[in-house]
Amino acid sequence: AHFHVTEVGRVQKDFIDCGGTTRSAVSCLLQVWVAHDTAHRLTAGKLAGILKLAASVLKSDALPVEAMERHPRALTFRAEVARLRGEYDRAQAMLRRASVLLQGQNDREGEAEALNSLATIARRQGDFTAAFAYLDRAIELSDEQSPVRAKCGNTRGLCLMALGKWTEAEREFRAALQLADEQRDEYYARLISHNLGLPLMMRGDFGEALRWLRRPHRNEHNVAPMPQEALMHLNVASCHLARGEIGDCAGKV
Numbered sequence: 001a002h003f004h005v006t007e008v009g010r011v012q013k014d015f016i017d018c019g020g021t022t023r024s025a026v027s028c029l030l031q032v033w034v035a036h037d038t039a040h041r042l043t044a045g046k047l048a049g050i051l052k053l054a055a056s057v058l059k060s061d062a063l064p065v066e067a068m069e070r071h072p073r074a075l076t077f078r079a080e081v082a083r084l085r086g087e088y089d090r091a092q093a094m095l096r097r098a099s100v101l102l103q104g105q106n107d108r109e110g111e112a113e114a115l116n117s118l119a120t121i122a123r124r125q126g127d128f129t130a131a132f133a134y135l136d137r138a139i140e141l142s143d144e145q146s147p148v149r150a151k152c153g154n155t156r157g158l159c160l161m162a163l164g165k166w167t168e169a170e171r172e173f174r175a176a177l178q179l180a181d182e183q184r185d186e187y188y189a190r191l192i193s194h195n196l197g198l199p200l201m202m203r204g205d206f207g208e209a210l211r212w213l214r215r216p217h218r219n220e221h222n223v224a225p226m227p228q229e230a231l232m233h234l235n236v237a238s239c240h241l242a243r244g245e246i247g248d249c250a251g252k253v
Contacts (some may be wrong), residue, residue, distance in 0.1 A: 005033075008028070008057065012026045030074075055057075072098040072102045088125065098110075116135065116148060147185060150180040158170035161195075173195050176188075177189060190216075193231050213236045214236060
């Protein structure tokens with residue numbers, strides 16, 4: 001199942017006691033819908049956009065700390081927003097706290113999501129030992145058909161790419177892509193497809209690399225933008241250049 005936020009509200013209650021002292025209690029109300037609709041799945045970027053739109057109502061895009069502690073999956077989303085902004089130390093602190101809280105709630109899937117995000121940060125910091133440890137634990141926590149496993153496979157593949165282990169990376173990407181396709185998760189299938197083209201490109205198999213690198217590109221069927229979409233086009237352009245297809249290369253650049 002996936003979460004969708006359909007409405008955001010700000011609730012303020014004003015009180016006065018018998019001595020005339022006043023106080024206000026302000027809370028944020030999120031109307032959440034749970035469904036199997038992956039096309040409109042709530043991602044960190046989408047949540048950030050929703051909160052930005054709601055800023056005029058909420059007065060702030062920061063959810064109360066108490067609400068985060070009670071609902072650690074929300075803390076994970078907030079951490080993802082910080083990660084996407086490049087605020088890695090802040091994101092790590094929130095993800096570690098979320099992981100502890102989710103473990104306390106026996107939310108294995110949520111904890112696995114948080115661990116995969118921690119692995120992503122560790123990868124960007126070059127700490128592959130920590131990244132692999134996070135990923136191994138996330139796999140232990142998640143079910144065999146869990147969407148988290150596709151994400152973990154993608155993250156592990158990127159770690160192996162950074163270590164120059166092209167064959168192992170390709171194997172991880174192919175397994176992750178198969179899982180994403182089986183779950184009809186078009187978003188991650190497109191993302192992983194591009195990454196699958198990378199080890200092929202590094203090995204000089206530019207024709208096969210192009211087959212996978214092109215899959216995520218937007219068309220009448222794929223309309224949602226992808227992370228680092230410009231980089232995806234540059235990778236396609238690099239393959240065309242290596243094959244001497246200057247016109248195609250220029251078009252992508």
